[in-house]
Amino acid sequence: MYVYADNAATTKMSPTAIKTMTDAMDAVWGNPSSLHTTGQTAKEALEGARAEIAALLGAEAREIYFTSGGSEADNQAILSAAFTGAKKGKKHIISTAFEHHAVLHTLDKLKKQGFEIELLDVHENGIVTPEQVEKAIRSDTALVTVMYANNEIGTVQPIREIGAVCRAKGVLFHTDAVQAVGHIPVNVKDDNIDMLSISAHKFHGPKGIGVLYAKRGVILTNVIEGGAQERGKRAGTENIPAIVSMAAAMKEAVETMDTAAAKIIPMRDKLICGLSKIPHSKLNGDRERRVPGTVNFCFEGIEGESLLLMLDEEGIEASSGSACTSGSLDPSHVLLALGMPHEVAHGSLRLSICENNTDAEIDHILKVVPAVVTYLRNMSPVWEALEKGEKPHLI
Numbered sequence: 226m227y228v229y230a231d232n233a234a235t236t237k238m239s240p241t242a243i244k245t246m247t248d249a250m251d252a253v254w255g256n257p258s259s260l261h262t263t264g265q266t267a268k269e270a271l272e273g274a275r276a277e278i279a280a281l282l283g284a285e286a287r288e289i290y291f292t293s294g295g296s297e298a299d300n301q302a303i304l305s306a307a308f309t310g311a312k313k314g315k316k317h318i319i320s321t322a323f324e325h326h327a328v329l330h331t332l333d334k335l336k337k338q339g340f341e342i343e344l345l346d347v348h349e350n351g352i353v354t355p356e357q358v359e360k361a362i363r364s365d366t367a368l369v370t371v372m373y374a375n376n377e378i379g380t381v382q383p384i385r386e387i388g389a390v391c392r393a394k395g396v397l398f399h400t401d402a403v404q405a406v407g408h409i410p411v412n413v414k415d416d417n418i419d420m421l422s423i424s425a426h427k428f429h430g431p432k433g434i435g436v437l438y439a440k441r442g443v444i445l446t447n448v449i450e451g452g453a454q455e456r457g458k459r460a461g462t463e464n465i466p467a468i469v470s471m472a473a474a475m476k477e478a479v480e481t482m483d484t485a486a487a488k489i490i491p492m493r494d495k496l497i498c499g500l501s502k503i504p505h506s507k508l509n510g511d512r513e514r515r516v517p518g519t520v521n522f523c524f525e526g527i528e529g530e531s532l533l534l535m536l537d538e539e540g541i542e543a544s545s546g547s548a549c550t551s552g553s554l555d556p557s558h559v560l561l562a563l564g565m566p567h568e569v570a571h572g573s574l575r576l577s578i579c580e581n582n583t584d585a586e587i588d589h590i591l592k593v594v595p596a597v598v599t600y601l602r603n604m605s606p607v608w609e610a611l612e613k614g615e616k617p618h619l620i
């Protein structure tokens with residue numbers, strides 16, 4: 226049996242998204258900056274997609290900027306806020322320790338340029354509170370950036386409340402909503418969001434395309450310089466087929482969100498229940514406040530990488546954390562942020578399912594994972610020592 230359970234890394238494009246994209250490659254191939262009919266046809270498709278995406282987010286069309294994906298949107302949002310802040314002498318930025326690297330590495334860069342970066346504790350349950358944010362805000366705070374849903378453990382942050390705190394204090398608020406949009410309700414107005422990042426390939430759209438929402442009045446700084454596309458804020462000829470496909474995928478994801486969740490949540494709960502029965506295993510992140518499809522477990526005494534390779538042989542495709550860090554032997558920065566010891570963080574498994582998964586696939590996972598964990602533990606010198614009581618069990 227083949228089971229794809231790595232939807233937090235990327236999703237398969239939906240048939241609607243593929244058809245919209247391939248149709249557009251043929252029908253709207255013009256450059257939207259051209260004044261002739263072919264160009265203007267492309268421009269209409271571009272603006273139609275912008276309006277559709279804006280409506281799905283509760284935004285205005287002119288607040289939507291197309292980018293090359295979630296990473297670029299995160300970079301631009303943060304660099305823009307930093308640039309605006311620095312001009313007013315504000316060089317303090319608040320974020321969390323378990324953000325995506327697109328956020329953390331951009332913050333690292335700013336730190337080298339003299340910004341003070343304050344990373345809030347996300348606690349053992351993987352949730353940051355509005356009270357923490359309120360306490361951390363200072364008169365020189367240029368930006369608060371907190372992700373909507375975590376890509377490794379799936380926990381959902383109290384974004385609306387954090388947004389309200391930022392708004393009351395007059396501080397810009399950005400959220401990386403890449404794992405949230407298309408999976409849980411997101412509305413930039415209701416959620417008090419000033420800037421938000423989206424990536425199409427996390428909701429069955431194409432890779433290499435995303436959105437930066439920036440509320441009217443927020444000043445953006447260019448990351449890509451060149452032509453005057455995207456209201457002069459992001460140069461480069463727009464990828465119309467990818468953009469219209471993203472709009473179609475997003476519409477589909479938002480409109481079918483409830484039926485999808487009704488199918489995914491019982492499968493996820495079955496996974497959590499089944500994997501919890503493995504001795505010395507632990508679900509990472511809050512049990513309730515999570516996106517429908519993502520489950521992350523630690524299994525003491527084993528290496529995540531070995532587990533992944535053996536699961537792959539059994540037809541199960543999963544991840545040991547974020548796709549960007551797998552391949553390296555460093556434990557996940559997200560699990561370390563939860564306060565997990567290095568030894569345990571190494572033995573993590575992320576299963577991220579979607580509406581295309583089936584109950585039979587979940588049963589297959591629940592048959593294979595416990596067997597592989599037992600097999601690997603029997604080969605592990607660490608496990609031998611733990612079993613003999615020479616080392617204390619950590620979970």
Ligand SMILES: *Cc1c(COP(=O)(O)O)cnc(C)c1O
Nearest residue numbers: 294295296325327376403404424
């Ligand atoms: C995937 C992901 C990104 C990066 O998006 P790309 O479109 O792949 O650049 C950023 N943030 C989160 C939370 C993600 O899951």
